[in-house]
């Protein structure tokens with residue numbers, strides 16, 4: 001006899017834009033985000049016996065996403081996500097958990113004639129600031145994971161990879177100097193918060209951690225004499241844990257986006273390998289994929 005093992009539902013890809021206008025200076029500040037909100041609870045009968053009386057319509061969930069963005073600050077996204085998730089527990093007795101994901105897109109203020117423009121912005125890359133917040137009953141409180149996704153980086157030297165297993169499956173040559181490129185997906189998990197008030201008190205921690213993680217990622221990527229993606233990402237995790245006491249875990253998921261040397265010696269003896277390598281072939285795939293999570 002089948003039974004519902006797990007279920008959650010809600011609205012995904014809700015695009016939200018919020019502007020704040022400083023009447024005194026005329027300066028406007030904008031935030032654009034994409035929100036997903038999924039609910040769990042005593043909703044089994046909606047699946048098993050077509051009982052829609054337990055269903056908060058996904059259209060209503062979408063409306064709530066807009067209303068909470070109007071009622072509360074959307075920055076930092078951690079606080080907005082906590083307010084939104086907690087709302088569903090407060091409003092609906094049969095909902096036991098609300099999972100909110102917020103993806104914040106970049107709108108960076110333009111500098112025009114050397115001065116910050118009051119109301120014009122540009123998209124300076126596909127990098128996003130991501131937050132996943134879950135509010136749950138039973139003393140679980142609010143759990144929050146923050147992150148950076150889609151920060152594409154490359155270093156043209158300062159990366160090696162040697163000493164790996166060599167056997168009958170190995171063709172890769174050891175290298176002491178290679179190109180290293182990746183799309184950073186970094187995350188940091190906060191100690192659980194008792195309630196929204198706990199998220200709100202000391203709310204500066206979230207922007208501080210995001211800025212620290214971004215700087216740590218770039219500085220370590222740039223300055224580390226990398227022995228491997230594994231070792232470089234571990235060094236980044238260690239520093240993120242050291243930066244904020246309330247962070248329990250730090251994690252990275254990094255594709256290794258390969259750049260292959262091209263042997264052009266067949267053409268008039270052109271030297272383009274080893275120390276003479278200048279023209280490379282960037283690869284779309286396959287790529288390495290290296291992940292880790294580091295705890296205290």
Ligand SMILES: O=c1[nH]c(=O)c2[nH]c(=O)[nH]c2[nH]1
Pocket residue numbers: 161172227228229230256288290
């Ligand atoms: O940094 C690396 N880690 C690996 O595990 C690996 N494997 C590989 O083929 N190249 C690399 N590079």
